[in-house]
Amino acid sequence: MSADGQGGAAGVRVVIVDDHRMVRSGVRAELAVDAGIEVVGEAADVSGAVAVVHRERPDVVLLDVHLPDTEGAVPTATAGSGGAEVLHRCADLLTGERPVRFLALSVSDAADDVIAVIRRGARGYVTKSIDGAELADAVHRVAGGDAVFSPRLAGFVLDAFGAAAGEVAAVDDELDRLSAREREVMRLIARGYAYKEVARELFISVKTVETHVSSVLRKLQLSSRHELTRWAAARRLL
Template identity: 65%
Template sequence: MSTTRVFLVDDHAMVRAGVRAELGGDVEVVGEAADVATAVTGIRATTPDVVLLDVHLPGGGGHAVLESLRTELPTVRWLALSVSDAAEDVIAVIRAGARGYVTKTISGADLRDAVRRVAEGDVVFSPRLAGFVLDAFAASGPAAPAPAEDPATDPGLDLLSAREREVMQLLARGYTYREIGGRLFISVKTVESHASNVLRKLQLSNRNELTRWAATNRLL
């Protein structure tokens, strides 16, 4: 399996050094930048698999980097890593195209896992952030009414047990297997079994597809 190529964007050199150390040998750091202009140039030159992107940057902020390159470099995945957990910061960078958002309180192991998951096409949120991001998008979305006879619920939902529905919703909100087990008082192995059943019954391939499915069917 090839090593994930990562580009770091943060305006503090000490933070970049710390992130690089935490990532260790699990990834290849192909470049760094401290402002929008340097980030755009560096990312364009290296075409990394994942960009770890701070939200607040000189020259326009993290969303400006995304808006400059998202269409030009469609294979690059973007993961926001910020000290901020303010709703407006999270929503701005997600709307610009980031695949996830984690705060700098994240552990090294969880950061490495987040980078891996984003590289594989998943979406990743710190659990507390996932709920209000989804709420914000729901609140600001179009208010077109659904037909009375169509509750916008996939028939596949009927195939899920009550417990599988609980696991499905927590998975779609970004919780880890361990966190789901803690909330539902079941083992991680049991969570994994339920998650596998959910994806199989709904004919979905990964958590990213599950999140979209759950949002489409108004289950978040």
């Protein structure tokens, strides 16, 4: 967990925002298995989400991308609609000593949806194909300040971070500090892979992955996965 105290011994406080009651119930049940996570509220629409997030000030909000403005209405198909509006209306909570961190949880893996909520301040984006243990891990990581993306979605943040069109990765003094293996680990971590996924991909142990990540962050003078993703995106390395 992060040094700022979020996600500590008291547990990570979570609000679930989704317009389907069965989805909210299922996510709540999956997270209940993790004693370090406490669901403190739910919402089914934009207005309800803004109200509960301001009232509870949770550590993490699990946010559906497409939400109706009011309960019972039909969500529009506009990219990031609903979810992006919640982020816009909760912008005052995204910074400060104890920021509220948003993790998008959606069936959509469309680039436009990913970019829309990341631009508004979401710390990550995972699809609903994720299993319960992976979702709990993502919640803890976001609470600790990391950026978390389902594999294959992280490349969409290139646009969100404003990488110049056509920019290519050239010889980079910082990149040259990394070994070949560290570069492989760096790219996968920046794309949102969990440590165990990196370990499977590269046929190394999770402990070795942790060692490489620590070395990469130290050499690049970065403090979190979120910063690493931005660093890699700026160089079009994802």
